[in-house]
Amino acid sequence: MFVRNVWYVVGFEKDFEAPFVARRILGEPVLMYRSLAGRYVALKDECPHRLVPLSLGERVGDCIQCGYHGMCFSSDGACTSIPGQDKIPEAARVDTYPLVERHGIIWIWMGNRDLAAPELIPDLHWNSSDRWAASRGYHHFDCNYTLMNDNLLDLSHETYVHKSTIGTREEEPIANFTPKVTMGGDCVVRAHREMRGIEAPPFFATMIGHDCIINRWQSAIHLVPSINLTVLGIHPVEEDRATARVAHVLHLLTPETESSTHYFWAVVRNFRIDDADLTEELRVGNSRTFDEDRGIVEAQQRRIMETGQTVPRVATVQDQSPIRARRMLQNRLKQEHDDPAYTVLPPPLVPEHSFAVLEEFMA
Numbered sequence: 218m219f220v221r222n223v224w225y226v227v228g229f230e231k232d233f234e235a236p237f238v239a240r241r242i243l244g245e246p247v248l249m250y251r252s253l254a255g256r257y258v259a260l261k262d263e264c265p266h267r268l269v270p271l272s273l274g275e276r277v278g279d280c281i282q283c284g285y286h287g288m289c290f291s292s293d294g295a296c297t298s299i300p301g302q303d304k305i306p307e308a309a310r311v312d313t314y315p316l317v318e319r320h321g322i323i324w325i326w327m328g329n330r331d332l333a334a335p336e337l338i339p340d341l342h343w344n345s346s347d348r349w350a351a352s353r354g355y356h357h358f359d360c361n362y363t364l365m366n367d368n369l370l371d372l373s374h375e376t377y378v379h380k381s382t383i384g385t386r387e388e389e390p391i392a393n394f395t396p397k398v399t400m401g402g403d404c405v406v407r408a409h410r411e412m413r414g415i416e417a418p419p420f421f422a423t424m425i426g427h428d429c430i431i432n433r434w435q436s437a438i439h440l441v442p443s444i445n446l447t448v449l450g451i452h453p454v455e456e457d458r459a460t461a462r463v464a465h466v467l468h469l470l471t472p473e474t475e476s477s478t479h480y481f482w483a484v485v486r487n488f489r490i491d492d493a494d495l496t497e498e499l500r501v502g503n504s505r506t507f508d509e510d511r512g513i514v515e516a517q518q519r520r521i522m523e524t525g526q527t528v529p530r531v532a533t534v535q536d537q538s539p540i541r542a543r544r545m546l547q548n549r550l551k552q553e554h555d556d557p558a559y560t561v562l563p564p565p566l567v568p569e570h571s572f573a574v575l576e577e578f579m580a
């Protein structure tokens with residue numbers, strides 16, 4: 218089913234300016250908010266009286282008032298008042314979950330709460346660094362999250378799915394540039410490819426400011442079970458690699474149910490970081506790009522549900538990294554099943570081969 222002893226993303230800081238946020242996470246309804254003192258709080262979104270979602274009610278100070286008969290619950294899940302009676306029954310409690318902020322991203326822990334150590338949150342510091350500019354968004358996909366992992370690890374689909382944005386021309390498909398696949402321990406898979414002397418796809422021409430021939434590299438990095446990072450660099454062929462425009466696309470997937478996924482994303486870049494128009498352009502452009510993925514993976518999901526088949530039915534050379542990621546996921550699920558206290562400290566996600574370039578901008 219799902220890996221539980223891991224932090225999952227539930228939104229960005231800005232989402233928590235609302236009185237509360239309600240989402241289904243790993244199949245469970247959760248209501249979340251930032252308390253008046255700035256603490257992050259997550260409660261089960263279910264009134265213990267008659268099971269009505271508390272999110273149909275109201276936030277009153279740091280409490281949530283059920284919208285049916287007005288019982289109130291504080292941020293630790295305790296019932297603080299019941300209209301018409303003084304005595305509060307023992308069972309009038311709501312479950313809570315650990316919820317924390319790290320690098321401007323809000324993370325929830327749905328597993329054994331004694332194991333919820335903040336050190337287990339992967340390092341995505343680019344999202345809140347003042348050396349990087351971020352364009353952020355959210356998509357909801359009606360598919361199992363592993364189909365998105367597959368999609369983000371095999372980027373050869375860009376040529377066909379993303380013709381109008383980030384895909385190369387069909388005459389020079391991304392698949393022609395064989396990725397080098399490496400593993401980081403038993404929880405990270407990386408697929409890196411270099412594409413030299415190619416025509417800049419439309420989106421990248423915008424980033425550079427004009428049409429040109431570019432060198433491009435692209436690393437798809439996956440952390441089990443559902444964090445993905447695309448590290449990309451581009452520069453006109455006549456310019457030095459150290460001057461490359463570098464962007465990291467954070468694809469932060471959280472299973473909503475077995476057949477639907479929350480897709481929080483951020484594109485962070487190290488160039489023209491004060492250019493608000495570019496930030497907005499990248500937000501709109503990426504949003505359109507991910508809409509294109511949605512059409513594909515949702516159609517895949519429907520077919521899988523109709524027929525009960527698994528993917529890939531036939532594997533190509535491009536499936537090397539998605540297949541390894543699926544194997545790692547199966548191992549992780551088994552380890553957690555055999556040892557309910559099993560956790561893994563995530564290693565740094567950016568691959569060594571990018572450091573030479575990234576160092577310049579991150580120092």
Ligand code: FES
Pocket residue numbers: 264265266267268269283284285286287288
């Ligand atoms: S269902 Fe919530 S108070 Fe009755």
Ligand SMILES: [Fe+2]
Pocket residue numbers: 368374375378379506510
């Ligand atoms: Fe895509």
